[in-house]
Amino acid sequence: MSKSSGTPVSDEDAGVSASASTDRQAFPRQARVRAKAEFDAVFARGRRIAAPEFVLHLLADGEAPRLGLAVARKVDPNAVGRNRIKRVLRDAFRRQRAGLAPAAYVVVARAAAARADNTALRAAFAALLQRAAALPLPASAGTMPAASLPSPSTRRAPGRPDQPAR
16 A cells, blocks of 8 residues: 555555455446437437336347436435446346347436345336346246146046047
8 A cells, every 4th residue: 555645556455355356247338328419319210118116228239238327316315325326227238238129228217226135126126127128138037837737648538438529
C-alpha cells in the first residue's frame, strides 16, 4: 500500500483475492446501451412489454445482448434506492446474458420497483424477458411425469380390453 495516499496499489493490497474478481461474470462496455442515439433507436423502433415494476423496450438488431437502464428520481428519490435497482438488474442481466436473444434491452423502472425486494426485482425482470421471448420458457412442472402417460396406440377402447383405441 502506498504510504502517501493511503489508497491500495493492487488488488492484494485492497484485500481482494484474484479468484473472487475472476469468478464474477463480466459486464463489458459492449454489453451496455450507453449512447443517447442507441436509447432513442430502441425507444423508437423496439417492442414494449410492461409489468408493474418495469417496462422493457426490446430492439432485435442482431447484435450481442446489451442492457440499458433508466431509473428516474421519480421512481425513488434516494440515490441508494435507484442504485440498488440498477445493481440488481445488471446482475440478473449478466447472469442470463448467454441465453438471451441478440438484441438491445432497455429497462425503464417504475415506482413499484422501489418497493420490491431484490428477489422480486429479479423475478419480474426474468418474467419480462420470457414474455418478450428473449429467454426460453421454463420446463413445465406438471403433476405427472411424461413417461407414465400411456401412448395413444397402447390405450384400450372403453369396455373392450382386447381392442386398441381408434
